[in-house]
Amino acid sequence: MSKRNPVYDFKWCPGCGDFGVKVAIEQALAKRAVERNEPIEKTAVVAGIGCSGNLVHLQEGPQPFGIHGIHGRTLPIAYGLKSNRPDMNVLVVSGDGDFLSIGAEHIGPQARRNLDITVVVMDNGIYGLTKGQASPTTEFEVVTSTTRYGKLDDRMKPLEVYLGLGVGYIASEMSSRVKQLGETIKEAMDHPGFSIVHVQSPCTTYNDTYALLKGDEKKGIEPLAKPIDESHDPSDFMAALTIARGKSVPIGLLYKRPDSVPAHERLARAKERTQPRVSTVEQLLASMTI
Numbered sequence: 001m002s003k004r005n006p007v008y009d010f011k012w013c014p015g016c017g018d019f020g021v022k023v024a025i026e027q028a029l030a031k032r033a034v035e036r037n038e039p040i041e042k043t044a045v046v047a048g049i050g051c052s053g054n055l056v057h058l059q060e061g062p063q064p065f066g067i068h069g070i071h072g073r074t075l076p077i078a079y080g081l082k083s084n085r086p087d088m089n090v091l092v093v094s095g096d097g098d099f100l101s102i103g104a105e106h107i108g109p110q111a112r113r114n115l116d117i118t119v120v121v122m123d124n125g126i127y128g129l130t131k132g133q134a135s136p137t138t139e140f141e142v143v144t145s146t147t148r149y150g151k152l153d154d155r156m157k158p159l160e161v162y163l164g165l166g167v168g169y170i171a172s173e174m175s176s177r178v179k180q181l182g183e184t185i186k187e188a189m190d191h192p193g194f195s196i197v198h199v200q201s202p203c204t205t206y207n208d209t210y211a212l213l214k215g216d217e218k219k220g221i222e223p224l225a226k227p228i229d230e231s232h233d234p235s236d237f238m239a240a241l242t243i244a245r246g247k248s249v250p251i252g253l254l255y256k257r258p259d260s261v262p263a264h265e266r267l268a269r270a271k272e273r274t275q276p277r278v279s280t281v282e283q284l285l286a287s288m289t290i
């Protein structure tokens, strides 16, 4: 990707949560590059379509590679890239619409394969780029341009979905906690396997949830976002599920599977222990003839 692409003049609205995510990613990538003594080009950012996906054009400082793909298909692109270049650090950036609506069917396969990539989901509970349609994480009964009577579908609980689909590393954060978010993204990238950092990243234009998430003491509003209790053991799947199903938005490391063998290592191990039956094209075609 090019630094501050002058042809692509997209701008986020003032106060958009994605600003914090952008800075957190820059910090995480810079830290990783120093720690591993490797160039920043060792990372490729795969972006979905949405205000969130535009993050790939707005990165400042040393530039990773970037691919701005098609709506909902970040994971197939990341799979192709990582399969061919397991040495690359692949970071997906996606919105709740891009990842959990049109892109949802791709989460399970990559989780079960344990593809060694990290996904940062910027959840603003709305389709921002297309001007405010309901997304899977829009609250029940909220009126949007596509839910004139109020949203009739229940709100999706992404953390619960990730656990159910077998995602091995799940953290939940807020875009306003830039430092902690940067550290979490860095840790997720270090995890050998499929990791998701789900970020509450409010859309100030179409679904401003800052007050709801942070609460308002003066108005007696309890914060929806609450840190996960320190006593939580992230390797305890059932405990993670109980937290994910709760009413609040948990903040912190929810789940980390202890036995994580990433996809490329699984393949290498399988190659070592098995002698695959190799067929010629003619033999394969003959086997399919009725």
Ligand SMILES: Cc1ncc(C[n+]2csc(CCOP(=O)(O)OP(=O)(O)O)c2C)c(N)n1
Pocket (backbone or CB within 6 Å): 049, 050, 051, 052, 053, 071, 094, 095, 096, 097, 098, 099, 122, 124, 126, 127, 128, 129, 130, 135
């Ligand atoms: C196949 C296809 N369908 C629909 C669209 C229109 N579209 C572009 S972005 C988007 C939703 C974006 O929402 P989200 O992923 O939540 O990102 P945000 O803009 O809120 O960051 C839609 C429906 C598209 N570009 N391609």
Ligand code: SF4
Pocket (backbone or CB within 6 Å): 011, 012, 013, 015, 016, 017, 018, 051, 052, 124, 128, 129, 202, 203, 204, 205, 206
């Ligand atoms: S529309 Fe919402 S998500 Fe998009 S840039 Fe503006 S505040 Fe951010």
